[in-house]
Amino acid sequence: MATGRTHRPATRSRGIPEATVARLPLYLRALTALSERSVPTVSSEELAAAAGVNSAKLRKDFSYLGSYGTRGVGYDVEYLVYQISRELGLTQDWPVVIVGIGNLGAALANYGGFASRGFRVAALIDADPAMAGKPVAGIPVQHTDDLEKIIDENGVSIGVIATPAGAAQPVCDRLVAAGVTSILNFAPTVLSVPDGVDVRKVDLSIELQILAFHEQRKAGEEAEAQAGATAPAERENNGKGPDGDVPAVMPA
Numbered sequence: 479m480a481t482g483r484t485h486r487p488a489t490r491s492r493g494i495p496e497a498t499v500a501r502l503p504l505y506l507r508a509l510t511a512l513s514e515r516s517v518p519t520v521s522s523e524e525l526a527a528a529a530g531v532n533s534a535k536l537r538k539d540f541s542y543l544g545s546y547g548t549r550g551v552g553y554d555v556e557y558l559v560y561q562i563s564r565e566l567g568l569t570q571d572w573p574v575v576i577v578g579i580g581n582l583g584a585a586l587a588n589y590g591g592f593a594s595r596g597f598r599v600a601a602l603i604d605a606d607p608a609m610a611g612k613p614v615a616g617i618p619v620q621h622t623d624d625l626e627k628i629i630d631e632n633g634v635s636i637g638v639i640a641t642p643a644g645a646a647q648p649v650c651d652r653l654v655a656a657g658v659t660s661i662l663n664f665a666p667t668v669l670s671v672p673d674g675v676d677v678r679k680v681d682l683s684i685e686l687q688i689l690a691f692h693e694q695r696k697a698g699e700e701a702e703a704q705a706g707a708t709a710p711a712e713r714e715n716n717g718k719g720p721d722g723d724v725p726a727v728m729p730a
Contacts, residue, residue, distance in 0.1 A: 493542070494542045494543075494565070495542070498538075498539045498542055499566075501529070501531060501535075501539055502539070502562050502565060502566055503566065504529040504530065504531070505525065505529050505536070505539070505558070505562055506559065506562045506563065506566070506568075507529075508525055508528035508529045509525070509555055509558050509559045509562070510559060511528070512525075512528075512555045513555050513556060513559055517555055518554070518555060518556075519551055519552040519553060519554055519555060520552050520553055520555055521552040521553075522536050522537050522540075522547065522552065522553070524552075525552075525553065540553070540558075543561055543562070543565060545557075545558060545561055563596070567596070568595060568596035569596070570596065571596065571598055572596055572597045572598065572635070572636055573598050573599075573600035573632045573633060573634050573635075573636075574592065574597050574598065574599055574600060574634065574636045574637070574638060575599075575600055575601045575602075575603055575625075575628060575629060575632070575634050575636075575637050575638065575653075575658075576599060576601075576602050576603070576637075576638040576640060577603045577604070577622070577625070577637060577638065577639050577640065577641060577649050577653070578603075578604060578639060578640035578641035578642075578645070578649070578664075578665075579602050579603070579604040579609055579614055579619050579640070580604075580640065580641075582640045582664055583602070583604070583614075583638075583640035583641075584614050584615070586638060586640060586664075587599060587602055587614045587615040587617065588614070588615045597636070599615070599617060600628075600632040600634055601617070601620055601628045601632060601634075602614055602615075602617050602618075602619045602620065603619070603620050603621070603622055603624075603625055603628065604619050604620075604621070604622065605621070605622045605641075605645065607621060609621075622649070622652075625649075625652055625653070625656065626652065626655075626656040629653070629656040629657055629658060630656065630657070634657070634658060635657065635658055635659050635660060636658065636660045636661075636662070637653040637658040637660070637661050637662070638661075638662045638664070639653075639661060639662070639663045639664060639665050639669075640664045640665065641665050642665065643665050643666045643667040644667075645665075646663065646665035646667050646669060647667065647669060647670065650663075650669045650670075650671065654671060654672065654675055658675075659674060659675050659676065660675070660676045660677075660678075661675065661676070661677045661678070662677075662678050662680065663677055663678065663679045663680065664680050664681075666681055666683065
């Protein structure tokens with residue numbers, strides 16, 4: 479199997495929109511589940527529902543891959559798994575380094591989904607001298623002093639940053655200078671990188687804040703609905719006299 483620096487995915491040269499690229503892993507996850515159940519074909523509606531998108535968008539996305547399915551039959555599951563994996567660059571081995579082996583970094587190192595999706599954790603790196611040599615997920619932690627050497631020896635082009643915010647930019651600069659061209663950033667800060675370097679940011683606190691916004695909005699809508707339901711009854715009661723249907727003031 480080839481290693482990470484032999485070639486890069488051809489999605490940009492083929493003109494696949496970034497929004498489509500972002501949905502390809504969703505399709506692949508759904509297709510992999512179907513493949514594991516030995517399902518041979520799937521309709522666009524079934525696959526779209528499993529991936530959480532609408533079927534028209536799915537068919538448009540697949541048209542960029544040159545895959546249109548067969549009317550009345552659907553899409554060949556195994557072929558789509560291969561086709562999407564190829565577009566995402568998952569038919570080769572991608573060595574990855576994780577920098578910052580605190581609680582989050584250690585959890586990432588122990589995540590079993592990397593290997594099954596084409597990513598091999600090549601090295602764990604931390605600035606704490608006390609961490610050097612300690613095994614995490616069966617991999618000995620190495621000191622940041624050796625970062626450039628580690629990247630060069632393992633042919634790494636993808637780096638994961640799980641450091642505190644203050645250390646993230648210096649680590650990023652060193653990764654880029656050493657040849658890393660794609661970075662997954664878990665640090666709560668925005669990284670500055672040169673052209674040709676891709677950064678994907680994962681900020682769990684921001685995601686929670688977005689959920690909090692939606693919860694607050696739903697609570698407000700429920701309160702408005704309850705207020706709207708009680709208003710007609712209050713208006714009706716306000717129009718009645720002390721005895722109910724008899725007006726409080728009778729006309730002369």
